Amino acid sequence: xxxxxxxxxxxxxxxxxxxxxxxxxxxxxxxxxxxxxxxxxxxxxxxxxxxxxxxxxxxxxxxxxxxxxxxxxxxxxxxxxxxxxxxxxxxxxxxxxxxxxxxxxxxxxxxxxxxxxxxxxxxxxxxxxxxxxxxxxxxxxxxxxxxxxxxxxxxxxxxxxxxxxxxxxxxxxxxxxxxxxxxxxxxxxxxxxxxxxxxxxxxxxxxxxxxxxxxxxxxxxxxxxxxxxxxxxxxxxxxxxxxxxxxxxxxxxxxxxxxxxxxxxxxxxxxxxxxxxxxxxxxxxxxxxxxxxxxxxxxxxxxxxxxxxxxxxxxxxxxxxxxxxxxxxxxxxxxxxxxxxxxxxxxxxxxxxxxxxxxx
Amino acid sequence: xxxxxxxxxxxxxxxxxxxxxxxxxxxxxxxxxxxxxxxxxxxxxxxxxxxxxxxxxxxxxxxxxxxxxxxxxxxxxxxxxxxxxxxxxxxxxxxxxxxxxxxxxxxxxxxxxxxxxxxxxxxxxxxxxxx
Numbered sequence: 001x002x003x004x005x006x007x008x009x010x011x012x013x014x015x016x017x018x019x020x021x022x023x024x025x026x027x028x029x030x031x032x033x034x035x036x037x038x039x040x041x042x043x044x045x046x047x048x049x050x051x052x053x054x055x056x057x058x059x060x061x062x063x064x065x066x067x068x069x070x071x072x073x074x075x076x077x078x079x080x081x082x083x084x085x086x087x088x089x090x091x092x093x094x095x096x097x098x099x100x101x102x103x104x105x106x107x108x109x110x111x112x113x114x115x116x117x118x119x120x121x122x123x124x125x126x127x128x129x130x131x132x133x134x135x136x137x138x139x140x141x142x143x144x145x146x147x148x149x150x151x152x153x154x155x156x157x158x159x160x161x162x163x164x165x166x167x168x169x170x171x172x173x174x175x176x177x178x179x180x181x182x183x184x185x186x187x188x189x190x191x192x193x194x195x196x197x198x199x200x201x202x203x204x205x206x207x208x209x210x211x212x213x214x215x216x217x218x219x220x221x222x223x224x225x226x227x228x229x230x231x232x233x234x235x236x237x238x239x240x241x242x243x244x245x246x247x248x249x250x251x252x253x254x255x256x257x258x259x260x261x262x263x264x265x266x267x268x269x270x271x272x273x274x275x276x277x278x279x280x281x282x283x284x285x286x287x288x289x290x291x292x293x294x295x296x297x298x299x300x301x302x303x304x305x306x307x308x309x310x311x312x313x314x315x316x317x318x319x320x321x322x323x324x325x326x327x328x329x330x331x332x333x334x335x336x337x338x339x340x341x342x343x344x345x346x347x348x349x350x351x352x353x354x355x356x357x358x359x360x
Numbered sequence: 361x362x363x364x365x366x367x368x369x370x371x372x373x374x375x376x377x378x379x380x381x382x383x384x385x386x387x388x389x390x391x392x393x394x395x396x397x398x399x400x401x402x403x404x405x406x407x408x409x410x411x412x413x414x415x416x417x418x419x420x421x422x423x424x425x426x427x428x429x430x431x432x433x434x435x436x437x438x439x440x441x442x443x444x445x446x447x448x449x450x451x452x453x454x455x456x457x458x459x460x461x462x463x464x465x466x467x468x469x470x471x472x473x474x475x476x477x478x479x480x481x482x483x484x485x486x487x488x489x490x491x
Contacts, residue, residue: 056420059443123374130383137395144397144457150443159397186369 004032007341011040015118015345018355022348026341034336034344036329042359049319054080054289055154057316064321065357066147067110068299070103072357073152076319078232079295079306080154084287090234090276092156097234098169098271099142099149101264106135107300108257108264109180111352112187115254118349119196128183134176138169156281163275170272177265184258197250201335201347204248213331214324215302216256217351221248227298238270250343253350288312299324301352325351325358394459399442401462402435406473408452409433415446415455431475438468 005026011019019040025033048060061076062069074096081088088096113128136146142161143149151159161169187193203213208221218225219242226242228235243259245252289310296305302324309318328351335347377383385392394400411433416426423439424446426432433454446455 052420059420059441124370127370127373127377140398141395142397144395144399144444145442148441150399150441182373186373189369 003027009034009344009348013345015349016353017114018353020348020353020355022336022344024336024341024344029341031336031339031341031344034333036333038329038355038359040359041356045360046319046321049316051315053314054310054316055284057319058153059150061319062148062150062152064323064360065354067107067354068103068301068304068357069147070099070149070152071297071299071304072321073149074100074233075295075297075304075306075321076308077152077154078297079293079308080289080310080316082295083289083291083293083308083310084154084284086155086282086284086287088156089279089282091160091278092280094234094271094275095157095161095280096152097238098268098275099139099151100233101267101271102135102139103149104300105261105264105268106132106139107352108261109135109183111257111300111349112183112254115346115349116193118345119193121190121192124183124186124190124193131176131179131183134172134179138172141165142169153281155284156279158281160280166272166275170269173265173268173272177262180261180265184262187254187258193254194251196343196346197254197350198247200250200343201253201339201350202247202249203331203335207334208248208331211330211334212327213302214327215299215352216253216260217302217328217331219244220252220256222246225303227296227303230296232295232297234271237274238267240267250346250350257352288314289316299357301325301354301357302327304357321357321360323354323357323360325354328353329358394461396459398459398461399444400458400460401437402440402442402444402446403456403458404433404435404471404473405454405456406433406475407454409454409473409475410452411475412451414449414451418445418449420445425470432472433474434470434472436468436470437462438465 007024007026009022009024010016011021021037023035024031045060045064049057052060058073058077062073064072109128109132113125116124116128140146143151151157203221205221205223208218208223222244224242224244240263243256243263245256290312292309294307296303304324305322307320308316310316332351339347411426411428411431413426416424421439421441423436425434444457447457
């Protein structure tokens with residue numbers, strides 16, 4: 001007879017921003033096994049693709065998630081454009097890149113705040129979110145929305161951003177970068193952060209590959225894989241290298257995100273320096289998507305795949321999203337094996353679980 | 361491990377924040393100025409509306425209902441996602457996007473505008489000389 005105890009973790013837990021449930025099988029304070037269960041916020045958004053016009057569906061795709069909303073909209077639109085054989089104009093592609101990177105910064109800084117909260121570091125949590133608020137202000141000034149950007153459409157973008165506004169964005173990005181450097185130093189050097197994260201939730205490069213980890217979880221284990229290397233939107237024309245760390249623990253995953261924020265500031269600056277002029281959309285009037293398309297993008301949490309199937313009607317036949325959180329659940333279960341119960345919230349948080357994305 | 365307060369990396373930031381004025385606002389007495397592009401709420405002026413129903417047809421969430429016979433235009437703000445497609449497609453310029461956010465709704469309500477009935481001008485009577 002085993003002496004293990006099963007402790008439920010979630011779906012309502014102080015450290016979890018969204019509901020995911022784990023049954024933790026414990027031997028004393030050590031986790032022997034973890035069993036996940038999901039489905040608490042399933043909304044059936046994929047089915048709406050069969051009811052909505054493929055143009056209107058971009059609005060639904062953007063609402064899959066509140067944090068990476070723009071990137072979901074971008075992925076959907078680029079997938080449909082690929083099906084229709086349409087290419088967005090260069091200015092639209094570059095502005096999409098800028099908004100995608102702004103989205104990545106605000107997502108990573110939001111996560112850093114949540115991670116600090118999980119570590120019990122309330123002041124760092126508040127300061128991280130103060131910086132995130134500055135990024136959200138940029139989103140509001142350029143798009144009009146704070147959570148839902150509402151600017152991506154099939155064929156391009158819906159709103160142009162004039163050069164004067166882009167100049168202001170450049171200036172404010174510089175200010176935010178200075179403010180973020182202070183926070184980044186704390187995450188890199190503070191003994192509170194290091195003691196709670198170094199050596200916790202180890203995932204080797206071989207395990208990360210075998211279990212299909214994506215995004216910062218994969219790169220923190222030393223695997224060079226970033227979907228932006230495919231060169232979609234403007235990434236092919238920008239100078240950058242994927243950020244990797246070798247240790248594969250919670251601290252490495254934290255550092256990857258800190259360094260990716262710095263890299264995103266660089267990418268935005270490069271885009272603003274080389275922003276092409278011209279049209280922001282091409283007309284898709286009278287065209288209908290036909291066939292099957294698979295499109296991959298790099299979200300803040302990792303690689304997201306969109307499968308779109310259409311047969312020349314105004315509604316799509318099928319719209320399927322494979323989100324990064326889903327891919328990272330198997331590595332999470334592996335990381336939880338053998339860890340202390342007190343480390344479970346930190347490990348769960350380091351995959352940056354976005355349950356709304358995951359369950360759509 | 362012994363750490364003095366001066367060597368904690370967050371010490372400078374915390375001290376500066378403690379002496380600095382608050383980052384947050386005293387809402388609702390102090391309100392932020394919205395950006396020019398902020399999607400606040402949809403405004404409607406019925407003066408020039410010809411009830412063409414394009415806005416109702418284009419609305420992705422069916423938040424707008426237009427009745428040509430009754431000359432009414434109605435919007436359900438709880439369904440509106442502020443995509444501003446109606447603003448872009450209104451030929452008469454009756455619909456606009458205000459940057460000021462709408463106040464919180466106490467109950468679900470549909471805002472209806474009705475154009476007042478205007479009697480047609482009286483027909484001119486022509487005096488005909490009877491034989």
